[in-house]
Amino acid sequence: xxxxxxxxxxxxxxxxxxxxxxxxxxxxxxxxxxxxxxxxxxxxxxxxxxxxxxxxxxxxxxxxxxxxxxxxxxxxxxxxxxxxxxxxxxxxxxxxxxxxxxxxxxxxxxxxxxxxxxxxxxxxxxxxxxxxxxxxxxxxxxxxxxxxxxxxxxxxxxxxxxxxxxxxxxxxxxxxxxxxxxxxxxxxxxxxxxxxxxxxxxxxxxxxxxxxxxxxxxxxxxxxxxxxxxxxxxxxxxxxxxxxxxxxxxxxxxxxxxxxxxxxxxxxxxxxxxxxxxxxxxxxxxxxxxxxxxxxxxxxxxxxxxxxxxxxxxxxxxxxxxxxxxxxxxxxxxxxxxxxxxxxxxxxxxxxxxxxxxxxxxxxxxxxxxxxxxxxxxxxxxx
Amino acid sequence: xxxxxxxxxxxxxxxxxxxxxxxxxxxxxxxxxxxxxxxxxxxxxxxxxxxxxxxxxxxxxxxxxxxxxxxxxxxxxxxxxxxxxxxxxxxxxxxxxxxxxxxxxxxxxxxxxxxxxxxxxxxxxxxxxxxxxxxxxxxxxxxxxxxxxxxxxxxxxxxxxxxxxxxxxxxxxxxxxxxxxxxxxxxxxxxxxxxxxxxxxxxxxxxxxxxxxxxxxxxxxxxxxxxxxxxxxxxxxxxxxxxxxxxxxxxxxxxxxxxxxxxxxxxxxxxxxxxxxxxxxxxxxxxxxxxxxxxxxxxxxxxxxxxxxxxxxxxxxxxxxxxxxxxxxxxxxxxxxxxxxxxxxxxxxxxxxxxxxxxxxxxxxxxxxxxxxxxxxxxxxxxxxxxxxxxxxxxxxxxxxxxxxxxxxxxxxxxxxxxxxxxxx
Numbered sequence: 001x002x003x004x005x006x007x008x009x010x011x012x013x014x015x016x017x018x019x020x021x022x023x024x025x026x027x028x029x030x031x032x033x034x035x036x037x038x039x040x041x042x043x044x045x046x047x048x049x050x051x052x053x054x055x056x057x058x059x060x061x062x063x064x065x066x067x068x069x070x071x072x073x074x075x076x077x078x079x080x081x082x083x084x085x086x087x088x089x090x091x092x093x094x095x096x097x098x099x100x101x102x103x104x105x106x107x108x109x110x111x112x113x114x115x116x117x118x119x120x121x122x123x124x125x126x127x128x129x130x131x132x133x134x135x136x137x138x139x140x141x142x143x144x145x146x147x148x149x150x151x152x153x154x155x156x157x158x159x160x161x162x163x164x165x166x167x168x169x170x171x172x173x174x175x176x177x178x179x180x181x182x183x184x185x186x187x188x189x190x191x192x193x194x195x196x197x198x199x200x201x202x203x204x205x206x207x208x209x210x211x212x213x214x215x216x217x218x219x220x221x222x223x224x225x226x227x228x229x230x231x232x233x234x235x236x237x238x239x240x241x242x243x244x245x246x247x248x249x250x251x252x253x254x255x256x257x258x259x260x261x262x263x264x265x266x267x268x269x270x271x272x273x274x275x276x277x278x279x280x281x282x283x284x285x286x287x288x289x290x291x292x293x294x295x296x297x298x299x300x301x302x303x304x305x306x307x308x309x310x311x312x313x314x315x316x317x318x319x320x321x322x323x324x325x326x327x328x329x330x331x332x333x334x335x336x337x338x339x340x341x342x343x344x345x346x347x348x349x350x351x352x353x354x355x356x357x358x359x360x361x362x363x364x365x366x367x368x369x370x371x372x373x374x375x376x377x378x379x380x381x382x383x
Numbered sequence: 384x385x386x387x388x389x390x391x392x393x394x395x396x397x398x399x400x401x402x403x404x405x406x407x408x409x410x411x412x413x414x415x416x417x418x419x420x421x422x423x424x425x426x427x428x429x430x431x432x433x434x435x436x437x438x439x440x441x442x443x444x445x446x447x448x449x450x451x452x453x454x455x456x457x458x459x460x461x462x463x464x465x466x467x468x469x470x471x472x473x474x475x476x477x478x479x480x481x482x483x484x485x486x487x488x489x490x491x492x493x494x495x496x497x498x499x500x501x502x503x504x505x506x507x508x509x510x511x512x513x514x515x516x517x518x519x520x521x522x523x524x525x526x527x528x529x530x531x532x533x534x535x536x537x538x539x540x541x542x543x544x545x546x547x548x549x550x551x552x553x554x555x556x557x558x559x560x561x562x563x564x565x566x567x568x569x570x571x572x573x574x575x576x577x578x579x580x581x582x583x584x585x586x587x588x589x590x591x592x593x594x595x596x597x598x599x600x601x602x603x604x605x606x607x608x609x610x611x612x613x614x615x616x617x618x619x620x621x622x623x624x625x626x627x628x629x630x631x632x633x634x635x636x637x638x639x640x641x642x643x644x645x646x647x648x649x650x651x652x653x654x655x656x657x658x659x660x661x662x663x664x665x666x667x668x669x670x671x672x673x674x675x676x677x678x679x680x681x682x683x684x685x686x687x688x689x690x691x692x693x694x695x696x697x698x699x700x701x702x703x704x705x706x707x708x709x710x711x712x713x714x715x716x717x718x719x720x721x722x723x724x725x726x727x728x729x730x731x732x733x734x735x736x737x738x739x740x741x742x743x744x745x746x747x748x749x750x751x752x753x754x755x756x757x758x759x760x761x762x763x764x765x766x767x768x769x770x771x772x773x774x775x776x777x778x779x780x781x782x783x784x785x786x787x788x789x790x791x792x793x794x795x796x797x798x799x800x801x802x803x804x805x806x807x808x
Contacts, residue, residue, distance in 0.1 A: 003712040271789040276782035284724050291703035292696045313695045365688025372691050
């Protein structure tokens with residue numbers, strides 16, 4: 001999380017933090033994990049009232065930011081959500097809000113309005129079932145048929161699909177990409193809930209069997225959505241990293257405190273150099289995760305030429321080191337660290353989930369290699 | 384001069400205007416660095432004559448910066464600096480990206496040496512030496528480490544004994560980079576053996592070309608011969624060349640090591656961003672992988688990606704640490720976080736270059752282009768975790784000073800230094 005917050009941003013972050021502490025303390029998370037839903041409707045609606053889904057949408061479309069930099073503001077929310085391991089499809093809903101706000105036009109104004117006030121939900125159906133589960137692989141087809149678009153394929157995992165009224169579906173039309181806003185009650189859409197590692201975030205597999213929607217359901221141009229999809233990916237990556245960094249911060253703070261409170265052989269754990277040195281490494285990973293995430297947020301917000309690369313770098317680094325950091329936290333807790341009773345797993349779960357959604361660290365390293373190669377070619381051409 | 388005129392003269396140059404001025408200077412005067420250049424670890428690729436010519440060139444560059452009003456950006460004007468801010472320094476550094484710069488003038492001359500002079504020097508010392516540093520006339524060394532111990536610098540055995548208005552120094556210092564072509568040194572010496580180790584130290588400054596100072600070059604395992612060891616035999620230093628109070632050298636030493644850790648984060652250092660990554664970088668790895676013909680191998684691409692990740696995360700981390708320390712959100716000790724990250728990241732990056740080189744990483748011919756000497760760099764891999772304070776020391780600082788964990792127990796704290804057990808010599 002950045003150091004140079006404005007006082008408005010600090011107040012905003014504080015408000016969200018207080019709301020989360022009140023509404024979803026760890027006892028509540030444990031309760032929510034047992035039901036199917038993962039969160040209560042009024043929780044999400046109140047979050048929306050705080051601005052959680054409005055920040056990437058401009059004022060003309062009913063949104064608005066705190067600081068003028070909506071993504072930087074939303075990064076603070078995502079960080080707090082991660083720090084509390086809080087429920088809700090924050091990343092996915094905001095990706096859709098951003099897409100509808102910028103490319104949705106009037107046809108989708110009602111869905112957007114519902115997202116903004118929290119009365120309805122729309123999430124992003126982007127990644128697919130194996131073997132099409134690799135980063136960037138899109139096999140679902142969107143075919144034009146007269147005044148209609150026809151969708152065939154399987155999306156997975158789709159966040160909160162069972163409680164979303166609409167899904168923003170990314171599909172393929174020939175060589176190009178197309179995005180369609182599909183009502184989940186359209187004939188041919190079937191939603192199969194999945195189980196997962198996070199206590200409160202819910203995912204499903206969604207099948208589209210010859211699903212027909214009017215051509216006006218398209219968001220952006222049919223076959224011309226690649227740029228928009230890339231933008232959505234970048235948003236999803238950096239916001240997931242913000243959440244993860246929040247989870248890392250909580251896990252780390254908790255473990256530092258434990259190490260000073262816990263005594264063995266007459267000394268606190270934190271007095272052993274063998275452990276202190278591991279804490280130093282963890283602190284370094286944590287600060288580096290904050291740093292690269294903030295840098296990626298800034299680049300994506302500014303639509304800088306380096307945005308795509310920095311978003312992947314952040315995902316690769318936070319995904320990789322973040323897992324290591326939280327498993328170290330578990331290790332340093334000893335036996336209590338692998339119990340359900342202890343809270344550390346709430347944060348490990350959140351990090352583990354975010355690490356893999358929208359591309360594993362290895363997939364993002366491959367993507368970064370492509371940027372490196374391209375950059376070198378540019379420089380050599382220029383020289 | 385009227386008050387209005389004084390105001391005008393003292394008006395601080397805006398960062399944007401300064402940047403324009405810096406950019407014009409850089410483009411008109413400095414040589415562009417070829418983007419394809421392979422950078423290894425302390426490669427011994429120059430003869431002594433070439434090295435000395437480079438030193439002279441760096442001095443000339445420093446003088447050009449000075450004449451253009453671009454030297455000592457954060458140094459007060461009365462000592463020949465510009466009296467500007469770290470934001471100005473950062474702008475200048477950014478403009479230097481892709482251009483030559485006075486590399487040998489930066490570390491340790493600007494930071495820690497000049498920084499320590501600013502913090503603790505007498506008015507006379509500052510007025511004498513800082514302008515000479517800024518014009519490239521004086522290149523400084525730090526006489527800190529000793530053969531008897533690297534990390535435990537407060538256990539210095541080099542001794543200074545008072546003789547009237549002078550001090551007489553005896554002992555040995557080591558790991559001074561380029562002492563054979565340098566001019567002055569900042570030296571930590573023991574002035575009292577009858578008190579605990581931190582309370583009997585004093586800092587002095589002395590010219591390297593003075594009677595009793597013998598400089599020997601050390602050959603590293605890759606043949607690099609720029610590090611030196613000095614033998615001090617009855618070297619006489621006037622008391623006016625003492626820095627700080629007698630026996631209070633550890634106060635100076637603590638700041639000294641802080642400035643050393645700051646290195647490329649220091650507001651006194653003029654170097655393009657990314658110098659923290661001197662040594663094997665992503666570009667070298669890409670060129671080596673391409674030369675080897677393995678750039679399409681997914682495993683190799685994973686490694687290229689990893690190197691780039693380490694580089695960009697490192698850049699972002701250094702920015703964060705710098706911002707955090709400037710705003711007070713992070714303590715000054717947080718510099719150790721950057722030091723730890725950089726040491727480990729560089730070692731890993733060097734290993735990656737070796738990994739993508741295959742068998743050519745261990746045997747090569749002169750015509751193997753970017754693959755030449757990658758294996759030797761790999762043998763030198765750990766230097767990034769040793770030089771400038773080991774990563775183990777950085778871990779102590781991060782855990783104890785940043786996270787506030789209990790200090791290690793030491794056996795030399797409240798004992799007269801003469802009674803402290805020492806290494807077998």
